[in-house]
Amino acid sequence: MRDSRAAQETRRAREFEAFVAGAGGRLLHAATLLTAESPADNPRARHLLTLALARTYACWDRLRGEDPYNRAREQLAIRFAHGAWHEYVWRLYDALPLGRARALGRVLPLGRGPAQGRPTGRPRRRPAAVGVLACLTPQERLVLVLRLYEGVAEEQAAALLGLPADRVRALCDRATTNLLRPPRAQPPAARRAKAAAS
Amino acid sequence: MNRAEREAAVRRVMERTPPPVPAELHPDVVRRGSRMVRRRRIARRLAWLLLCAATVAFVVWAVRVQPWVEPPSTTTPPLTNW
Numbered sequence: 171m172r173d174s175r176a177a178q179e180t181r182r183a184r185e186f187e188a189f190v191a192g193a194g195g196r197l198l199h200a201a202t203l204l205t206a207e208s209p210a211d212n213p214r215a216r217h218l219l220t221l222a223l224a225r226t227y228a229c230w231d232r233l234r235g236e237d238p239y240n241r242a243r244e245q246l247a248i249r250f251a252h253g254a255w256h257e258y259v260w261r262l263y264d265a266l267p268l269g270r271a272r273a274l275g276r277v278l279p280l281g282r283g284p285a286q287g288r289p290t291g292r293p294r295r296r297p298a299a300v301g302v303l304a305c306l307t308p309q310e311r312l313v314l315v316l317r318l319y320e321g322v323a324e325e326q327a328a329a330l331l332g333l334p335a336d337r338v339r340a341l342c343d344r345a346t347t348n349l350l351r352p353p354r355a356q357p358p359a360a361r362r363a364k365a366a367a368s
Numbered sequence: 369m370n371r372a373e374r375e376a377a378v379r380r381v382m383e384r385t386p387p388p389v390p391a392e393l394h395p396d397v398v399r400r401g402s403r404m405v406r407r408r409r410i411a412r413r414l415a416w417l418l419l420c421a422a423t424v425a426f427v428v429w430a431v432r433v434q435p436w437v438e439p440p441s442t443t444t445p446p447l448t449n450w
Contacts, residue, residue: 183398187394190393191394194389194393198386198387209386223393223397224397224401225401227398227402228401315382318375343371350378
């Protein structure tokens with residue numbers, strides 16, 4: 171009894187390790203696109219991916235033939251969608267004409283420097299948006315990554331995000347247009363990145 | 369540029385620079401995942417324990433109090449020698 175359980179544990183560990191080795195790179199790329207971080211420095215994407223894969227590990231025995239990659243991708247998307255309101259708050263914060271608050275916002279990430287040393291812990295500093303999708307909103311990024319990078323069908327993506335399929339198509343079209351032809355006025359994300367760099 | 373071309377261009381933009389996978393990803397995931405499994409197992413055991421304790425307490429109470437028996441009347445005196 172105990173031997174069979176130990177054998178099952180080792181088999182499960184081996185299977186999961188193979189899964190992470192195979193799918194980790196692509197999922198990390200998707201997560202980095204979602205968080206709009208640079209590929210070299212992506213603590214938020216790593217944290218997101220670690221949590222999504224840990225949840226996949228926890229329900230590994232209950233998958234019953236379902237694709238674990240699909241499950242991990244769903245977890246990643248849901249977790250990102252739930253955490254995206256932070257970024258909208260930052261955008262609102264940047265849009266408000268508060269000189270003092272903006273100065274504080276510029277100082278704050280530098281003051282919280284120690285979080286940079288922990289790649290897997292919860293990143294406390296304000297994210298630097300420098301990735302290729304940095305000019306899009308989080309929802310547009312999510313739809314774009316699911317539809318075009320991962321190739322999820324429109325209806326599936328809509329069901330996953332709780333949106334109508336038409337809305338997903340409209341978001342995808344708008345994101346595509348914005349990405350290929352950036353609007354003339356500079357989006358707040360680009361301004362923020364420039365402010366942080368100077 | 370039609371729709372398919374635009375989508376292909378966006379795909380190319382997105383697939384440009386894949387980030388390097390950190391070596392500590394798998395141990396980290398296994399650590400967090402097994403902690404999650406352990407917590408779930410403990411929570412399930414606690415829930416079962418609570419359910420069993422509640423069942424036992426209910427049975428003991430029911431056997432002692434016997435709420436289905438009609439309580440003796442307090443207004444009519446008992447009828448004897450009739």
